[in-house]
Amino acid sequence: MEKFLKRKNLIVEGIPSIGEGASDDHSKRRHVEINLEGLPSDPGLRKNIFSYHPNDRDRIRRHYLQQGPCQPKGHDFPQKKIGNIYRRFVPKWFEEHGNWLEYSVSKDAAFCLCCYLYRPNSRAQSSGEVFVSDGYTNWKKKEKFNEHVGGPDSAHNRAWRSCEDLMKQQQHIQFAFAKQSTQARKDYRIRLTASLDCIRLLLSQGMAFRGHDESIESTNQGNFLMLLRFLAGHNDDIKKVVLNNAPGNQKMIAPDIQKDLVRACAMETTNVILHEVGEEYFSILVDESRDISVKEQMALAIRFVNSKGCVVERFIGIVHVRDTKASSLKAAIEVLFLKHNLSLSKVRGQGYDGASNMRGEFNGLKALILQENSSAYYVHCFAHQLQLALVAVAKKKPQVAAFFNLVNNITTIVGASCKRKDLLQEKQIERLLGAFDCGELSTGTGSNQERSLQRAGDTRWGSHYRSLINLSMVFTPVIEVLQIVEEDGTAEQSGDACLLLGVVPTFEFAFILHLMTTILAITNQLSLALQRKDQDIVNAMALVEVAKQHLQDMRDEGWESLISEVSIFCEKNDIEILDMKDMYKTPGRGRPQRKGEVLTNLNYFRFELFNGVIDWQLQELNNRFNEANTNLLLCVSCLSPKSSFVAFNKSKLIELAHCYPLEFSEVSFRLLDKQLETYIRDMRSHEEFSNLESIGDLSQRLVATGRHIVHPLVYLLVKLALVLPVATASVERYFSAMKIVKSRLRNKMGDSWMNDCLVTYIEREVFCKIDAERILHSFQVMRPRREQL
Template sequence: MNENAPGNNQMKSPTVQKDLTRACIAEVTNVILNDIKDNIFSLMVDECRDISIKEQMRVVLRYVNKHECVIERFLAIVHVSDTSTISLKKTIDELFAKHKLSLSKLRGQGYDGASNMRGEYNGLKTLILKENSFARYVHCFAHQLQLVVVAVAKSNRIVSDFFQCVTMIVNIIGASCKRKDKFRKLEHNRLVECLEKGDIISGKGKHQEISLKRPGDTRWGSHYMTIIRLMSTWTSALQVLENVYDDGTNDDNNGITISLIDKMESYEFVFVIHLMKSLLGITNELSLTLQQKDQNIVLAVSLFKIMKVLDTMVQEMNNRFSESSTEVLTCIACLDPKDSFSQFDIGKLLLLAELYPEDFSLTNRVILEDQLETYIQNVRGEFSMIEDLGSLAKKMLALVLPVATASVEKVFSAMKIIKIDLRNRIGDEWMNDSLI
């Protein structure tokens, strides 16, 4: 196609590429804004440093499209000179003005819980609430759940000691390439032996190479995955520790290694790892549920209630998931159509309307109780085949309040692909356009 074009007219220059990308992102952004139109939406924000040590703030919008489905869309990533409350608020105001978004249509704000984002007096949350009192703040539930897991693990001596031992096991096995290679070889041989015996079956995507994962206080679900991986590679991990002890020349390291071997072979350690697998399995299901864009709120609330019956976590769950922060979800959960709307509660729905006086006038709220009486009689017949709130939402209701900031977190995973060590001087606008 370019055979007869001059050498300097191939349409491949960086300038042309950027112009084409800019045209594409303009269309993509217009589609998102036209999808929102003049409807209500929620804002999800987070910040982090990129590879060139520049503070970047990413913005995701959550709204309901014309098909009445919950949608979360990445809007922009913006460089901020600092992460002070004033700076973040100014950046959001400029972004809203650029895309002609009205702050009055904001109904929710979701952040990861950092103090500069949610401070009662000077946080971003408070500044936005001063301009729009209906933009309710929701501390990311998945983040709170991780804080619960960490707090409980640290408060119980046996559990705390257990995770300290697990961390040391992971660190020792991953301390050198030689140990990692030995661990991989042992796992490979074990899998081959199991396949030959017929204990496991082969297939696409099965038995891929895995490594031990260190538990992290800020990584959702990391404690659970650490336990799962250690249990699945137990014999290989133990063998590597024994090899380290046999080959060791440092008395201090030898003492630590033999202590970890004794721990892994003890009844208490094995009991705790199975106990924590069961307990964290529940929190992991809740964490995954909370991270779904169009999550089933009824399932999330149900799992949340299950978590609250675990005595060791009751206090911490109540502290993190206060009544005020979950009342909206509790009200919405009563719309669960299962068992012919058995959870239907007019009182809770009236409370939900009171939480949003901007959307429900005083007159509407007065007549709402009578309307709900009629409504429940009608829907029990018309929607008898619907089994969950997600299906009901597609026909009559959708939720714009953010529950977790998973979509915002994933933006930085994409950013690390675009802005790397070899492209660490990429401009802010070019990076934003590439991400969109």
């Protein structure tokens, strides 16, 4: 056993050797010093490690839990691979005997540490010597566990009671030496709670803690100290024990104390999330981005179905990666999984933005994960695919590409200086006042707001649509500003403005502006719907089909309404309206568009532009959203409850179950066949299931009515369908939050400190519901404290 403890780097002083005994008298207990330096990554003895002080025990337990358990295989067997051999143990045994049974991964053996620390004088009384010396490895005879425990007064139970007494904080020798008065403990709790309350407010708002000058003479000591002073000024009980009224070394305001409290907040928030996940299957959403200090950060979120049947996406953490190679990202994911006791075997979906290092067929991140877990199906983010389709149309059609270049040039010239922005706002106000006087506009809350030009970006969802909407709303003021720049600007600026004034106030520009605005309005609704956290993949594919149909209807029947809208816009902004029967002339040239080809305005605007752009858009949507052709999603669509489960197909659902071989055995397939027949009759015979629209609604209704227990295999299929990721919008929001937390003034934040702040800020809905007592306890056991709660 001594060799075993040495192998685990547990330095034992004063513990009797194998042949000696240990007294149960508390006054004669031996002191156990545990050295954490050089602790192995092998999580042996990871559940219950007893030391002389509870803080030491929890410190060691956290260390091993951060290393994570051995990787699970299937449902029941965690495993450790040694060469080509898998060593396994049954987790249920450790759950039943978890108060004393310890497992060593490297030795593949069970131990009883409490019997060694407090073993009786006689070896004969120690039922199960093997649990103390060499470790028990005969897993087939699990009854030996109960034999080792014995009766109520057995040697093992006496040793275990001694260990329990040892862990009581009030019996610790340091507690006796530094005995506190009741009032001192009360003051310490008030002081610590006040600091925690200030920290919780700052974390939930994403605000900085420290100031540039925190000295007593400073008038601005930073948010934390100023908030604590404000709290003390409004509560006499707090004022008596904090800041200058606290003991010199017990003010609980040091930076290390602040970081420990923040770490405790993040730990408890993550624990709530992991408890919510439980043993459910989940998908991972991963993306990387640079922060303000030019560090590459990888954010990880998980998508799962909670106990109420609702789809939930939660932030797990952010990791600094030195490069964005697929192998590096996978290693970072494994670190986070080990830290939070998650397993890749539970992953049932992957959602990325479609970068080559993510979706590479052979060496991408999705391929590396699929090598370990064939059920972790990859879905390209739908929102990114939609944006790629829009960008492709903007670049492939020459007229549309030239149009967006003109829009960017307008934004550059008009928004190049603060003076021109102010001039644009003045022109808007003048135009609005004139419209009010003429009775063309009506007043109302939120109406007639000032507009500013926005630059479209290929990677910013919805930016093209917002850019065109703003330009159409301030079209005349923009023309007036360009005229002023042409007259008063520099030679270069005047030339650019002159070129724009020759092209922008034309019928063709107005036509393309309204055409692209109408098309982008359709796709923008789809983009917003795809970004919902509770969106399921079947409903997402249905929304894509609705958008395609809307575009097709616009192509067939939308010409007259569009040309009428363009004509009204041209009349309003003093633009010449072209006769569709006249010959088309290229603006500024006075000749036909192409030599030898004669086009009327109708042919050019309707067939080349109107029909051509819509056809390009439909073609890109069909090419980008080709997942509808995959077998997996065709099977998933059979779960849709629309129109009284008209899409139900038993053979397809059984085929879907075959895609998840770890969840369904041969026996399960036979049970599923019978259960599907009962399920569909049950669903169609109850009115409450007739008006459902999505698989998410079906999941929640099954849980609400208790039918997820009646049809467990069908509900499992529903959950597997729901965890398939639709979009990585959540991860994009996390990066937006990162810019708030790690700002230009906080660009030196450490990775661990930033991760803790982000967890509590992003998941503040969970964080704000956590009881303060849990956080205080986590802080207290984090390391030895002079004061006790």
